[in-house]
Structures are given as C-alpha cells and as structure tokens.
Amino acid sequence: MEINNDYIIHQRGMNYSLLPYSRTMHHMVRLRVTYNGKRIDIRTGIRVEPRFWDKKTQRVKRGFRYQEETDVTINAALISYVRFVNLYFIECERNFRAPVLTDLRDKFNYLYKHTGKLKKTEFFYLFEEFIKIKSGEKGWGKDMVDVYERLLEKIRKFKADIRFTDLDTQTLEAFKESLAETMYNDAIKKNLSYLKSFIKWAKSKHYSVCEDFETYDPKLPKAHISVKYLTLDELDRIYNLKIEEGSALDQTRDAFIFQCYTALRYSDIKQLRPRNILRGKDGYIIRLLTEKDDDAIEFPLAKRAVAIYKKYSGRIYDEGRLFPILSNQKYNEHLKELGRAADLKGE
Incomplete structure (x- = not known):
C-alpha cells in the first residue's frame, strides 16, 4: 500500500488461468485477484479449450469459437473484467475505503454472472447499496433515508423483478401512473428525480441502463383543484x-x-x-x-x-x-x- 497526497494506492495483482470444467474438453477461465496477502478466485463463466489458451498473454488464441462467442468477444470480455477490478480498487482509493475481496467478487457476480435470481434482485441490491453509501457520504438524516427507502418499496411494489434495462418510456410512464395513485405531481417529480440520481450513480458503476431513461421528461403540471371549506x-x-x-x-x-x-x-x-x-x-x-x-x-x-x-x-x-x-x-x-x-x- 502506498500513500498519495490525495488518496491511498492499494497494490493488487491479477492473473487468468484455466480450471477443468465438468469433464469436458472446455476449461473455465478463472480470474485470481490478490491484495494485502490475500487472494480470491472469480469464475468468469467463460469456457475455452486449453489448446486455444495462450498462457503468456492470458488471452484466447485466434480462431477459437464456442457457441456464439469468438476469440474477439472473449478477449474483449477478459479485458473488461480486468478494467472492472481496477475500477473497484480506484473507487476504494478515492473514498479511503479498504478493498474487500469478497465484496469485489459479489459485485462482479451481480454485474457479469446473472443467474435468474440475481437478475431479479440486482436492481434492489444496488439501490440498497446506494442508500448506504450516499447516506454516509452526504450525511443524510433519517428523513432523507426514509425518502429513498420508501421510493425503493414503491418500485418493488410496482415491479418486483425490475431491471435497469426495463426503464424504457413505457415502463417509466406506468411507474409514474402508479405514483399518481397516492401522490400529487410535485411529489411525483421529486421521486422521479430521486430515482434519476440513483440511476446516474448506477451508470457510473458501469451498469447498462435503457437509453430512454436519459431523455424521459414527463409533463407534470400543477393541478388546480376546487377546494370547499367547512366553517x-x-x-x-x-x-x-x-x-x-x-x-x-x-x-x-x-x-x-x-x-x-x-x-x-x-x-x-x-x-x-x-x-x-x-x-x-x-x-x-x-x-x-x-x-x-x-x-x-x-x-x-x-x-x-x-x-x-x-x-x-x-x-x-x-x-x-x-x-x-x-x-x-x-x-x-x-x-x-x-x-x-x-x-x-x-x-
């Protein structure tokens, strides 16, 4: 570990290797990350024939193809995984937070290894992480935490298996209508802005979000209500x-x-x-x-x-x-x- 005037630099190591996989000719590509005398193995889900694996470059040789994947797409994925790990450590350095290898693996699995269960929980898992991190960084009081937690529950009630890629105009309009059942327009605007701040944060973590979200701008005029008063x-x-x-x-x-x-x-x-x-x-x-x-x-x-x-x-x-x-x-x-x-x- 090195100390910089602005942040702590965490030294780490990474290398790829192959693991035998289910008695087939294909082996699983493993990413090993080392830090502070500890290590963790991350199974990438990529399968390669050993004869097409270059140990020196730790990349797939030209001409390999497995199902719909080619040497080009696989090597691009391997590069993105290394970049993901580096970004995780950089984020820890900037926030003066010690890296946790199990946390790194969990984040990798949520981002890249989407099982059916993880697909359904990723959005809410990350939303909860957002609340924890931002409440600490910005010193949110209980009221602001409650605002975001209530928004989280409204989204969960609206669509329990929502994903970032679901946030197209049609879905956002439907969510707006669900908010309108219990909210006035001003409050709907606030909640959509809170959602936008979370999505912006998620995008900074390299989560893919539907492009519609960037341009979504609902028209929510203030309502003019005829009010009758009791004497x-x-x-x-x-x-x-x-x-x-x-x-x-x-x-x-x-x-x-x-x-x-x-x-x-x-x-x-x-x-x-x-x-x-x-x-x-x-x-x-x-x-x-x-x-x-x-x-x-x-x-x-x-x-x-x-x-x-x-x-x-x-x-x-x-x-x-x-x-x-x-x-x-x-x-x-x-x-x-x-x-x-x-x-x-x-x-």
Missing part, C-alpha cells in the same frame, strides 16, 4: 355529534377532526405512529415525513387534536399505527354520513 360552525357540529364511542363512524369523525386541526391528508394520518407525537416544552408537537410530498414537517398540536391523540395513544393498532385505519372508500362513505348527520349542505 367553524359546521366543524363544531360534526365534533359535537352524539356517536357510539369506538364505532367506525366515531373513528372517522376523530380522524377527520384531527385532519382539520393539523392540515394532514388522510394518507398521512394513516402513517402516524406514537413516535410522531412528542411532548414539548409548550405542549404537544407533531413531527413526520408527509406521504404525498415527502416533506419533513413539525408543528404544535391544537387542543382538540391533543384530546384525540390522548384518546387513542394508549391503544395498539395494526403495524403500531396511532389510529385505527379504514380504507379510503369506507372513510369517504362515513364522512358523507357524518355530513348528513350534521345537516351539512353539498356533496
């Missing part, structure tokens, strides 16, 4: 309705009143956990990352919101949520019922 009198009428405690209608009323006093969407109400409500010096505050905008927010709770929080805080609901959760359809149906009971006009 304080109308809100009080809903709040003071005599409803059986613990019923679905009672739970809907509480969630709605909590929304009105916090300006949270129902999608955010559904994500609330007891840890999102904190006891501050001057009362209770709420702190969370919003679902549709991916914004970190914090603000004090009004008295009625505090009363509703206390009503539910001692209970346990699915997945540790703060409130019992109804489907959007049921929630909207119960809201209409509450409106009729409170003699509100309109839809």
Whole structure:
C-alpha cells in the first residue's frame, strides 16, 4: 500500500488461468485477484479449450469459437473484467475505503454472472447499496433515508423483478401512473428525480441502463383543484355529534377532526405512529415525513387534536399505527354520513 497526497494506492495483482470444467474438453477461465496477502478466485463463466489458451498473454488464441462467442468477444470480455477490478480498487482509493475481496467478487457476480435470481434482485441490491453509501457520504438524516427507502418499496411494489434495462418510456410512464395513485405531481417529480440520481450513480458503476431513461421528461403540471371549506360552525357540529364511542363512524369523525386541526391528508394520518407525537416544552408537537410530498414537517398540536391523540395513544393498532385505519372508500362513505348527520349542505 502506498500513500498519495490525495488518496491511498492499494497494490493488487491479477492473473487468468484455466480450471477443468465438468469433464469436458472446455476449461473455465478463472480470474485470481490478490491484495494485502490475500487472494480470491472469480469464475468468469467463460469456457475455452486449453489448446486455444495462450498462457503468456492470458488471452484466447485466434480462431477459437464456442457457441456464439469468438476469440474477439472473449478477449474483449477478459479485458473488461480486468478494467472492472481496477475500477473497484480506484473507487476504494478515492473514498479511503479498504478493498474487500469478497465484496469485489459479489459485485462482479451481480454485474457479469446473472443467474435468474440475481437478475431479479440486482436492481434492489444496488439501490440498497446506494442508500448506504450516499447516506454516509452526504450525511443524510433519517428523513432523507426514509425518502429513498420508501421510493425503493414503491418500485418493488410496482415491479418486483425490475431491471435497469426495463426503464424504457413505457415502463417509466406506468411507474409514474402508479405514483399518481397516492401522490400529487410535485411529489411525483421529486421521486422521479430521486430515482434519476440513483440511476446516474448506477451508470457510473458501469451498469447498462435503457437509453430512454436519459431523455424521459414527463409533463407534470400543477393541478388546480376546487377546494370547499367547512366553517367553524359546521366543524363544531360534526365534533359535537352524539356517536357510539369506538364505532367506525366515531373513528372517522376523530380522524377527520384531527385532519382539520393539523392540515394532514388522510394518507398521512394513516402513517402516524406514537413516535410522531412528542411532548414539548409548550405542549404537544407533531413531527413526520408527509406521504404525498415527502416533506419533513413539525408543528404544535391544537387542543382538540391533543384530546384525540390522548384518546387513542394508549391503544395498539395494526403495524403500531396511532389510529385505527379504514380504507379510503369506507372513510369517504362515513364522512358523507357524518355530513348528513350534521345537516351539512353539498356533496
């Protein structure tokens, strides 16, 4: 190991050799990498007849052909493998990180030896690596890590076996539409930009990405929504309705009143956990990352919101949520019922 003013230089060695393979005339080409007194053998998946192997140059001789591969394509692959190893060590040097030979082999296998299982997991494996590395490099807080982890889960839900080469215009449009089911356009733009930063990073690691991704530029104008407001009198009428405690209608009323006093969407109400409500010096505050905008927010709770929080805080609901959760359809149906009971006009 040598020390440079800008980075550490890790000395390494590489050589190719042949290994007998399954009692056939073809042998497997093995790449051996040595570093810091240790070594690791990487099986390239390339098969060659020994008589066509040049030990001196560690390349395939002219005229060899195996299935669809020729001496030209095989030697090009061997050169790219050496380049891949060198780039791995250079990246470690630049980031002052010690190379790990097993990590090198894993990355090689993910990039070059795609089994059916690896094809399905490569995208998500690399996304998780991206989150780990970038959160350390850029000092991301928990909120930013959550943003990327939520995006990862949205992609996994959209297409569990997605690959980098799948990211054509049609797939990206379909993913945009899936985001639109729970997000506004501004949040969709943010999520697509986060995805773009990951893909750009993956390309820097020499992963092949569909060319459509570079030019994909969805049109997402800001929506103009007609909003109807309740008066304080109308809100009080809903709040003071005599409803059986613990019923679905009672739970809907509480969630709605909590929304009105916090300006949270129902999608955010559904994500609330007891840890999102904190006891501050001057009362209770709420702190969370919003679902549709991916914004970190914090603000004090009004008295009625505090009363509703206390009503539910001692209970346990699915997945540790703060409130019992109804489907959007049921929630909207119960809201209409509450409106009729409170003699509100309109839809």
